[in-house]
Amino acid sequence: MSVISTITVTVPGTTANLGPGFDCIGAALTLYNQFKFTPIDKGEETEVVHIAVTGAEAARVDTSAENLVYQAFLKVYHHLDLTPPPVKIDIELGVPLARGLGSSATAIVGGLVGANLMAGEPLERGELMKLAIAIEGHPDNVVPALLGGCRLAATTEDGGWEICDIPWHDRIIPVLAIPDFELSTQEARAVLPKEFSRADAIFNVAHLGLLLRGLETGREDWLRSALQDKFHQPYRQSLISGYEDLRAAALREGALGMAISGAGPTLIALVNVIQAEAVASAMAQAWAKVGITAEVRSLSIDWQGTKSAISTGG
Ligand SMILES: Nc1ncnc2c1ncn2[C@@H]1O[C@H](COP(=O)(O)OP(=O)(O)OP(=O)(O)O)[C@@H](O)[C@H]1O
Numbered sequence: 150m151s152v153i154s155t156i157t158v159t160v161p162g163t164t165a166n167l168g169p170g171f172d173c174i175g176a177a178l179t180l181y182n183q184f185k186f187t188p189i190d191k192g193e194e195t196e197v198v199h200i201a202v203t204g205a206e207a208a209r210v211d212t213s214a215e216n217l218v219y220q221a222f223l224k225v226y227h228h229l230d231l232t233p234p235p236v237k238i239d240i241e242l243g244v245p246l247a248r249g250l251g252s253s254a255t256a257i258v259g260g261l262v263g264a265n266l267m268a269g270e271p272l273e274r275g276e277l278m279k280l281a282i283a284i285e286g287h288p289d290n291v292v293p294a295l296l297g298g299c300r301l302a303a304t305t306e307d308g309g310w311e312i313c314d315i316p317w318h319d320r321i322i323p324v325l326a327i328p329d330f331e332l333s334t335q336e337a338r339a340v341l342p343k344e345f346s347r348a349d350a351i352f353n354v355a356h357l358g359l360l361l362r363g364l365e366t367g368r369e370d371w372l373r374s375a376l377q378d379k380f381h382q383p384y385r386q387s388l389i390s391g392y393e394d395l396r397a398a399a400l401r402e403g404a405l406g407m408a409i410s411g412a413g414p415t416l417i418a419l420v421n422v423i424q425a426e427a428v429a430s431a432m433a434q435a436w437a438k439v440g441i442t443a444e445v446r447s448l449s450i451d452w453q454g455t456k457s458a459i460s461t462g463g
């Protein structure tokens with residue numbers, strides 16, 4: 150009988166909200182975290198884990214049993230009422246932490262998918278998705294991280310989720326300006342009001358519609374207004390120093406619009422592919438002028454979502 154020697158799970162980072170789609174839309178990006186799960190022999194001990202992390206920000210990841218990847222791994226076993234096996238988890242970080250690029254979603258999806266494969270794949274993708282949304286608390290990062298592409302998530306009348314794939318015109322490029330400072334989602338959610346006016350709700354519904362059709366058709370006149378939002382960006386801008394300077398620089402170089410990626414502090418510009426390089430360099434310079442080091446990258450949409458491979462031995 151073949152025995153699992155290692156399970157490798159590769160999960161894309163994501164950009165959530167895209168302006169008016171607060172907590173309901175997100176897209177997977179060509180930026181990845183990799184998680185390797187290796188069963189270890191620990192005799193009678195259970196719930197034992199060894200975690201090793203590599204990558205630029207490795208020292209900042211918790212390697213205790215509180216690690217989010219392991220917590221998600223345990224969730225599958227507890228959900229199935231099974232005893233979790235001792236495991237070694239190797240994490241290779243390619244998605245910057247706490248920057249609004251869905252790093253926590255990669256950890257959750259990576260842990261769930263790794264555990265499901267180790268347990269013999271008892272759970273279907275839809276069940277993993279529900280567990281992932283329950284852990285993260287909102288669907289807009291975990292859904293595209295698992296499925297790839299740009300996805301809209303809406304609740305169904307019976308309390309489930311309807312997931313809709315959003316076409317993304319290949320002329321439209323996401324340029325991500327990633328600063329060297331962090332902003333936790335918890336902190337960025339704490340500044341938001343609990344209620345919104347009817348005018349704000351109508352504003353966001355209209356602009357989300359514009360965004361969806363703009364992304365599908367690539368129509369630049371629609372996309373130019375589509376990233377406006379009244380639910381989160383007005384309250385979060387002050388947490389991101391240089392926000393207005395970056396927006397002005399991006400628009401000056403031809404960006405169609407700029408928004409906060411996820412909870413920030415990364416900023417995302419939507420750009421016609423022809424302008425991508427000029428916009429990226431203008432955004433980097435604008436942050437440098439206010440003393441912030443940043444990495445600015447033109448990325449693509451990842452269409453595959455989470456990938457996995459199992460190597461066996463014995
Ligand atoms: N690879 C990882 N392994 C373990 N924990 C991780 C990993 N990546 C992220 N985390 C946890 O998630 C936290 C960051 O989550 P947070 O929701 O604040 O930001 P984010 O997911 O990067 O951004 P956003 O949700 O706005 O896209 C980290 O501080 C860490 O606790």
Ligand SMILES: N[C@@H](CCO)C(=O)O
Pocket residue numbers: 165166171172173287289290334337338381411412
């Ligand atoms: N929709 C979430 C994404 C970050 O996890 C937010 O903006 O808080």
